[in-house]
Amino acid sequence: xxxxxxxxxxxxxxxxxxxxxxxxxxxxxxxxxxxxxxxxxxxxxxxxxxxxxxxxxxxxxxxxxxxxxxxxxxxxxxxxxxxxxxxxxxxxxxxxxxxxxxxxxxxxxxxxxxxxxxxxxxxxxxxxxxxxxxxxxxxxxxxxxxxxxxxxxxxxxxxxxxxxxxxxxxxxxxxxxxxxxxxxxxxxxxxxxxxxxxxxxxxxxxxxxxxxxxxxxxxxxxxxxxxxxxxxxxxxxxxxxxxxxxxxxxxxxxxxxxxxxxxxxxxxxxxxxxxxxxxxxxxxxxxxxxxxxxxxxxxxxxxxxxxxxxxxxxxx
Amino acid sequence: xxxxxxxxxxxxxxxxxxxxxxxxxxxxxxxxxxxxxxxxxxxxxxxxxxxxxxxxxxxxxxxxxxxxxxxxxxxxxxxxxxxxxxxxxxxxxxxxxxxxxxxxxxxxxxxxxxxxxxxxxxxxxxxxxxxxxxxxxxxxxxxxxxxxxxxxxxxxxxxxxxxxxxxxxxxxxxxxxxxxxxxxxxxxxxxxxxxxxxxxxxxxxxxxxxxxxxxxxxxxxxxxxxxxxxxxxxxxxxxxxxxxxxxxxxxxxxxxxxxxxxxxxxxxxxxxxxxxxxxxxxxxxxxxxxxxxxxxxxxxxxxxxxxxxxxxxxxxxxxxxxxxxxxxxxxxxxxxxxxxxxxxxxxxxxxxxxxxxxxxxxxxxxxxxxxxxxxxxxxxxxxxxxxxxxxxxxxxxxxxxxxxxxxxxxxxxxxxxxxxxxxxxxxxxxxxxxxxxxxxxxxxxxxxxxxxxxxxxxxxxxxxxxxxxxxxxxxxxxxxxxxxxxxxxxxxxxxxxxxxxxxxxxxxxxxxxxxxxxxxxxx
Ligand SMILES: Nc1ncnc2c1ncn2[C@@H]1O[C@H](COP(=O)(O)OP(=O)(O)OP(=O)(O)O)[C@@H](O)[C@H]1O
Ligand SMILES: [Mg+2]
Numbered sequence: 114x115x116x117x118x119x120x121x122x123x124x125x126x127x128x129x130x131x132x133x134x135x136x137x138x139x140x141x142x143x144x145x146x147x148x149x150x151x152x153x154x155x156x157x158x159x160x161x162x163x164x165x166x167x168x169x170x171x172x173x174x175x176x177x178x179x180x181x182x183x184x185x186x187x188x189x190x191x192x193x194x195x196x197x198x199x200x201x202x203x204x205x206x207x208x209x210x211x212x213x214x215x216x217x218x219x220x221x222x223x224x225x226x227x228x229x230x231x232x233x234x235x236x237x238x239x240x241x242x243x244x245x246x247x248x249x250x251x252x253x254x255x256x257x258x259x260x261x262x263x264x265x266x267x268x269x270x271x272x273x274x275x276x277x278x279x280x281x282x283x284x285x286x287x288x289x290x291x292x293x294x295x296x297x298x299x300x301x302x303x304x305x306x307x308x309x310x311x312x313x314x315x316x317x318x319x320x321x322x323x324x325x326x327x328x329x330x331x332x333x334x335x336x337x338x339x340x341x342x343x344x345x346x347x348x349x350x351x352x353x354x355x356x357x358x359x360x361x362x363x364x365x366x367x368x369x370x371x372x373x374x375x376x377x378x379x380x381x382x383x384x385x386x387x388x389x390x391x392x393x394x395x396x397x398x399x400x401x402x403x404x405x406x407x408x409x410x411x412x413x414x415x416x417x418x419x420x421x422x423x424x425x426x427x428x429x
Numbered sequence: 430x431x432x433x434x435x436x437x438x439x440x441x442x443x444x445x446x447x448x449x450x451x452x453x454x455x456x457x458x459x460x461x462x463x464x465x466x467x468x469x470x471x472x473x474x475x476x477x478x479x480x481x482x483x484x485x486x487x488x489x490x491x492x493x494x495x496x497x498x499x500x501x502x503x504x505x506x507x508x509x510x511x512x513x514x515x516x517x518x519x520x521x522x523x524x525x526x527x528x529x530x531x532x533x534x535x536x537x538x539x540x541x542x543x544x545x546x547x548x549x550x551x552x553x554x555x556x557x558x559x560x561x562x563x564x565x566x567x568x569x570x571x572x573x574x575x576x577x578x579x580x581x582x583x584x585x586x587x588x589x590x591x592x593x594x595x596x597x598x599x600x601x602x603x604x605x606x607x608x609x610x611x612x613x614x615x616x617x618x619x620x621x622x623x624x625x626x627x628x629x630x631x632x633x634x635x636x637x638x639x640x641x642x643x644x645x646x647x648x649x650x651x652x653x654x655x656x657x658x659x660x661x662x663x664x665x666x667x668x669x670x671x672x673x674x675x676x677x678x679x680x681x682x683x684x685x686x687x688x689x690x691x692x693x694x695x696x697x698x699x700x701x702x703x704x705x706x707x708x709x710x711x712x713x714x715x716x717x718x719x720x721x722x723x724x725x726x727x728x729x730x731x732x733x734x735x736x737x738x739x740x741x742x743x744x745x746x747x748x749x750x751x752x753x754x755x756x757x758x759x760x761x762x763x764x765x766x767x768x769x770x771x772x773x774x775x776x777x778x779x780x781x782x783x784x785x786x787x788x789x790x791x792x793x794x795x796x797x798x799x800x801x802x803x804x805x806x807x808x809x810x811x812x813x814x815x816x817x818x819x820x821x822x823x824x825x826x827x828x829x830x831x832x833x834x835x836x837x838x839x840x841x842x843x844x845x846x847x848x849x850x851x852x853x854x855x856x857x858x859x860x861x862x863x864x865x866x867x868x869x870x871x872x873x874x875x876x877x878x879x880x881x882x883x884x885x886x887x888x889x890x891x892x893x894x895x896x897x898x899x900x901x902x903x904x905x906x907x908x909x910x911x912x913x914x915x916x917x918x919x920x921x922x923x924x925x926x927x928x929x930x931x932x933x934x935x936x937x938x939x940x941x942x943x944x945x946x947x948x949x950x951x952x
Contacts, residue, residue: 284541301525303510419702
């Protein structure tokens, strides 16, 4: 079993299973920078995953399908923003309402179009293929790990860079950060905080959509009910652990992805499925607790050390 | 500047009426006008409608009646963006800055210089430098807002408005948060702006400040204008009579103190380990029953940390604090308030003093809800509740419609009064007050001072911190000066001690001998 952990295949798996988490983390990051904790990322992923599958099945046009999936994501983001920001509804209640609604809606839509409530396997949908990276693919081990991934996976890593530049180098990013931290400051220079928040949520929906479509049109080419399995929420956790930094959020996503990959290996080796499935979630929670406990401890011991030093100085 | 601009007022507001959605008439038929090149004061009691009038000029509130003329032409200002387009800028009572961003980023927000699709950071820094040199208001464009002192933050606010081309600058109680030194610096800056032909609208509760730099004054009372006057032609007495409607007693009678046993003991208190320089360094003092101990010092020299350690908001790192023999480090905030019978009026009243989404009565009585008088088995006794709240509103002249209004609908000064009323209206052994009169009008300030004296005479131990030297001298029986986290001077009595003398200690130019400083502590 140890050999499964040391193989190039295992690392390939980490990147593969981290892909939707990275998208979700970027979705969460942009919304949170704008001052909105977006808890509808998971259901947005689900809606876009379904939209992409159905459009591709019925039109056999992949670009169009992806486009429609993205539009669905953006619309979901703005939808959430419209209720929370324009109608002043409570963020959590709005989120829960949208999540509950999508859960039912996806099943209903799936049934209406395919006649099946469990998956879209009765219709033939399209998917984005795996891409080989020239030159790198021929390097032993490294090539096996980072080449040959799904197109969406490369987009996920590009989106980290994109998010970083968006947040820290563009006027829009500056405004999103300003609105999120002190919306009256933005208002006082004539900015419309509601507009900026809506834009941030549209981006959030956009990245959620990519994460969702990776699941149904990349990693697999079928939509399964509730196939996101809470990955959108893990993305929110990864973003929190990355402390609002896109690179940090990506690393946290990879950490959770590793837990996921470990679970996969254990499952193959006949560990109890239920327990194995819980691993990524337990790691998420433990990760956050350990991280903040560590920060607290670091601070306390720094204070203690400084006091001890002062006392030694006075005694001498 | 063309003569045309001189002959018509820069801004004229005519017949302005504003009624808030809850029916409060904040402005009624107000006429207001300012010229280019003048500093124009607006004065009035808490809740008189000053901020409301200015918010309408800056497009933050909509007026119900009246018109605004800009250089003689009628305009409608529906948003800050439209006000900025008319070269109107506003520095608010609370700072409108983003703490994690740099000065330059705050400056250019929404008017970012660009290089392609990206922000041109170098240009932003350059522009910031240019504006700051042009108006002689020095600033480090790369500093993070969170690291700046209050006075510097305010300078950033002013520069922010100037960067957007503001020629008419509204300052809503700018000096309330400033130290005397910072206030002097602000006045220097405002006079520079005036020389440049800009207009400054200046709101303050301090007549002294208005006398010092303003040309004309508009006085508001209960939402109505009481007229416009040349500052040099109107006496301080006349101003306060117009504002309040009757004479304000300027000098209170203060009996000599007769201190009793020691209530608060602070021994070898140090704070700020592991963060570089100590915020508090071996602080020793005591406060006895029936005396008022004042803390003087330039803001940021450890006063805030000291008071927060005493009230339980910060964990004591080293040293001992005892209230009537009870070790503060072993008590929760609730116990400090209830067992050790301590009241605390924090400096940042909006953040720590009130629950802004709760009603006035809830805020007024939050510290005694579990008393028998007010609740039984977890259920509130509404009748007693309302009755006491009404009494407090009346006693402390809190201007509101009724006790069930939300606190965040009150004017700035009236929010302060809610906190003061709650904390000063219960029998306490020790009262800790940070900035007793910040943002409060003259009449109410005198009332609060009177109240503090009464509580002292009834045997309460009182510790007061104020950035206003005149106020701290008036209130204190004894006083110590803090500089860089240390007590550098202690005066048992203030007779014959001048403001200049205190200033030398406050700026760290002089320090008393350890023996003199030890006097601050009583067994
Ligand atoms: N958002 C609001 N909703 C309802 N009433 C309000 C609101 N803001 C202010 N008021 C009321 O309008 C009146 C005028 O308030 P305003 O803030 O203009 O007073 P002010 O003169 O600035 O007082 P202060 O010196 O205390 O800052 C007050 O009675 C206040 O309670
Ligand atoms: Mg005001």
